[in-house]
Amino acid sequence: METGCFGESSLFKPSSDRANTHEKRLLWSTLFIVTLWFVLSLFVLPSYATRVAANPVTKTPAAVGLAYQDVTVESDGLALPGWWMPADSPIAELMFIHGAGSNRTSHFIDSLNLYKALTDMGISVLSIDLRNHGNAPKTTGHLTMGLDEHRDVLAMAAWLDARQSTHLPKLVMGASMGARRRYTRSPMGSMLMVQSCLIRRYTLPIA
16 A cells, blocks of 8 residues: 555654644643642732731720720730720620621621620620731731630630639630630630530529
């Protein structure tokens, strides 16, 4: 069988080489894109995703007719600003922990009116800005979803023990990130967690 003056390989080999070259380029392009996405996801994107935007506190409990005291809670050498809102005839004390990117005037759950409702029920409230939030000092400027912030919560409990040393039940209420981790400590007593977390039942001694 004759193959012509150019031979069989001359007719088919160039087309096959071009196909192989195209497949190799496609493979290397895919590998490059996957590798680039992996590097961005691992080293670049988390830095942007966890950065806390500026969100200063612009209102106080006075906006809802609630008496309060400006307080400072020391945590890891940071002076965290907050409010102590005592009930007239307290039956319990509660620490409120705001969510990621929020502050003690959390708009997600209308916390100022929540504080008012709690104090009207006889529950005194302590609320602060966690590090890197609200008016609190900035460290890294990033969220750690409780890895660092939990020490601020323990500092709140220590503040209550030192300045409000009563035998009243100690409660914790958290929203979103504030409820994501279980902040447990033996003297803290009962716990109440809301939004994105388990709610544990508790009983208050109603007079």
